[in-house]
């Protein structure tokens with residue numbers, strides 16, 4: 001019996017950290033809920049995303065990001081922190097004065113709860129068609145003690161007076177009917193829940209929401225401190241306490257410190273949230289905000305309309321990389337360079353079979369593959385649905401098997417190798433990848449294939465072929481073949497041109513001793529000038545070799561295939 005040795009205690013100082021105490025919510029309902037619709041999205045790429053960049057976006061990059069978000073279908077976009085800098089202020093002015101905000105898009109601006117900053121923020125919005133003002137202050141015990149050095153009542157007062165200042169600013173400078181309000185109890189996840197509710201209720205008392213005049217209460221996991229189920233409990237508990245739930249939008253603003261922001265958001269949506277704030281590809285402070293792309297694609301992959309357009313995910317990625325000057329990781333869900341790629345043999349084999357199965361079903365039903373329900377091994381979505389192609393799906397390195405190599409030959413060159421030929425050629429490829437390491441590109445695979453099967457001319461090279469057969473008689477074949485570079489005329493007879501040819505070359509002084517074991521052929525293309533491919537498995541003396549021939553004439557292709565096997569046997 002084998003015993004696994006026990007693990008050792010880590011030398012790291014884990015004793016300095018305390019577990020986050022979950023809230024007591026035994027009657028939670030969210031675990032049995034399902035997400036059936038997209039939430040209201042808000043992109044904060046231009047604010048939380050921008051404030052966390054090494055190089056904050058230039059005006060041109062901000063405009064590119066804004067246009068991308070609009071094009072993708074985001075209807076709520078936080079465009080900056082206009083009281084922070086002249087750049088942020090001018091960008092908001094540029095959007096408004098340049099008439100860049102579509103009628104159905106609501107921009108928002110963030111401000112601290114400080115009167116001067118609120119006034120400046122309000123001024124940035126003069127002339128806006130529609131906007132939200134977003135005010136925040138931190139409520140958590142650590143912030144009360146260390147940052148604000150203030151009591152609970154004083155902290156509540158900051159939020160209340162801030163909201164009053166927003167109302168005053170709106171009345172002084174703006175068309176009151178087009179301005180909405182969002183309040184964030186910052187560090188919500190580490191704040192005593194009753195205190196968060198108390199402050200939010202006080203803020204709501206000031207704003208006085210009613211039908212047609214909502215209040216957005218945005219509950220940030222400013223720092224993600226617990227498992228996703230705890231955030232869901234917090235959201236469900238909070239929602240139950242509100243006195244004006246019907247006119248309140250519960251919004252999520254998860255960060256990704258523990259790497260579980262997507263999961264936390266999804267569970268919190270199940271717990272009753274209406275709206276989600278995040279950034280494309282998870283940009284934002286520290287480990288980032290929740291990734292809007294993954295959230296939307298997760299909905300899509302469950303058959304739920306994500307209400308944003310990611311059908312050209314590479315274009316979205318390119319624009320975000322340009323704007324943020326940061327790369328998207330090659331393994332980023334749905335968007336990374338490698339996420340629709342299989343290197344390993346068993347995955348390649350299964351994917352190839354899955355894609356062929358879909359093609360077969362589509363042909364049987366007379367519909368394109370794009371109209372069939374998606375089901376393919378290892379591929380949660382059809383790469384085509386996000387503008388990717390299958391070409392990148394299977395890539396070959398030393399971990400690859402016959403399925404991947406065969407897939408590339410079929411996808412790129414329409415060569416559908418018989419199974420045993422696939423095995424033989426994949427060994428040839430594996431010898432190369434083992435010896436040289438790294439990946440073999442489709443072009444390299446093709447040149448190895450050509451060199452191995454199609455381009456060998458010694459000892460035999462076909463020059464011309466003439467066949468004849470009369471009813472009931474054997475096939476007669478006259479061929480001109482270069483034998484070791486010398487043009488030689490051969491004659492053979494047999495049950496078909498292939499056996500006639502084999503008989504003819506077995507008569508050569510080389511003592512080839514060729515026997516055909518298996519044969520397959522298929523067209524490579526349709527039409528009058530179509531090419532055909534022939535595959536012949538030959539026993540040459542006492543070893544088995546496959547040969548491949550390609551020609552417009554199928555008989556010539558099959559003779560070339562025999563020659564290919566014979567030349568390979570000659571080494």
Ligand SMILES: CC(=O)SCCNC(=O)CCNC(=O)[C@H](O)C(C)(C)COP(=O)(O)OP(=O)(O)OC[C@H]1O[C@@H](n2cnc3c(N)ncnc32)[C@H](O)[C@@H]1OP(=O)(O)O
Nearest residue numbers: 048051081083084112113114136137138147148158186222
């Ligand atoms: C979780 C988040 O992402 S919140 C958004 C964070 N984003 C940003 O801060 C980006 C833009 N911010 C800035 O450029 C600057 O902070 C400015 C221009 C807005 C303000 O700058 P400054 O006036 O220099 O103040 P600073 O940011 O250092 O603020 C610290 C002061 O504001 C107080 N403060 C911080 N947040 C808030 C708030 N939300 N409401 C009220 N007061 C606040 C602090 O307690 C501190 O007060 P003290 O000086 O009395 O100790």
Ligand SMILES: CC(C)C(=O)C(=O)O
Nearest residue numbers: 136184186187220222
């Ligand atoms: C301003 C708030 C919403 C914020 O960004 C956070 O708490 O993370």
Ligand SMILES: [Mg+2]
Nearest residue numbers: 048222253285
């Ligand atoms: Mg944030």
